[in-house]
Amino acid sequence: MAPSAASRRERPAKPALSREWIVAETIGIMRDEGLEKATMRRVAQALDTGPASLYVYVANTAELHSAVLDELLGTLLGASPDTLHGAAPSESSAGEWQSRLEALLRGYAGILFEHPGLARSALLLRPTGPNAVLLYDRMLGLLLEGDVAVDRAAWGVDLLLQYVTGIAAEHSTPRADGSPADSAAGMSELANALHGADPEAAPHLAAHVDAVLSGEPEQRLTWALRALVAGITVTPTPITGEA
């Protein structure tokens, strides 16, 4: 007889199956073993039932994943008014909106970086849960606070979210076992490819490889977010707007 379900999460005798419980259990497995392990079958097993039972509460895997993301988003948004805004109402000093926007996006990025699989899901199935809507609103508000034109701000929110989600999705699950280079592997493979480029065929690259590969990921993220906001601010949309 196998130990079955070993220690892991406490087992309160009766899980009592519900959408909430399923989402909670999924988050637990995800935190412990990664999203890719949080399969329907695995979650069902952790809940002491068969996979078919889950389909009473969630439509499919994609829906389950997006419920999980929205749940995590809730804690971000719940925590942020204090964290991001500070207690003082403070006539926000110039540019304050920008660093708050940056902090918000960094928080979102943080969630997605921790669970790249979720970022992948979010890319395929745009987050539309209640907390995602709040995030949308918060970002829009901050851009408007910065006097970004409405039409640009409106499209800008999407651009920013798209970028952050994409970059988080990029972080492929580094299989813990085996590979020695680990997280650096992806980057160094690119580095190798770029360094190995034929100078004749790729002259610009040959001249500037170091610049292309320079910088810490953190620096690059910071720069990218600023560049995005700057671009959003100054680029006119084809929408006539309210003139």
Add this chain to the structure above:
Amino acid sequence: MAPSAASRRERPAKPALSREWIVAETIGIMRDEGLEKATMRRVAQALDTGPASLYVYVANTAELHSAVLDELLGTLLGASPDTLHGAAPSESSAGEWQSRLEALLRGYAGILFEHPGLARSALLLRPTGPNAVLLYDRMLGLLLEGDVAVDRAAWGVDLLLQYVTGIAAEHSTPRADGSPADSAAGMSELANALHGADPEAAPHLAAHVDAVLSGEPEQRLTWALRALVAGITVTPTPITGEA
């Protein structure tokens, strides 16, 4: 002569198994039935062998996918020197570099849009094939031609590619069967969520939903690319540079 690989599934008696053949067959299946059908098993079957045989030539599915992408990239770049650069050296008129850069990115986006699964792969495993390197070089060259500072251009290439790849990955495979809303489904679900937002909790959204949802995808892509280039151009990096 030889329309080469014209009507696909010709069966020349002896497939003669090789890396090239495997990639070619994968592209064929992908074009006809979508990347998600181009599994190791399916490709092997089309090649009249067992899946194990493929592992003699490709390390795994991810590697096969990236070989496919690089192959497609080759046709893009092969076609473009004439198209994008023009035969005449021509003191490029102001901004010419920008529209050529845009065209190049649009071409890349086109490939990825046609095969969102590849975009997904490219997000996880950065393209590092020979043609990806050429694309990198070409983009860098165009930015430099536009007098973008080297450090900004160098980071900008990554930002642009990242964005385009991400947005292409977003286009989830719309299962042809069943769902009535089809490709609009994703967007309209977001529209529903945004429209349904509580005006109290999401005041900015309530005031500007229409702006958020306005515009054709094409318009939004065009705008996004311009915003990115603008942002890249004006945003200083923390890298000291050769100043």
Add this chain to the structure above:
DNA sequence: ACCTGAACACCGTTCAAGT
């Protein structure tokens, strides 16, 4: 040496059948 049949260890989803 080169290749591969067959197995291993999984998936998501459905549905007829039980309670």
Add this chain to the structure above:
DNA sequence: ACCTGAACACCGTTCAAGT
């Protein structure tokens, strides 16, 4: 009515065994 065992239709990858 509510739930689920068992099956369906797949996956990627490995490796012992054949040629």
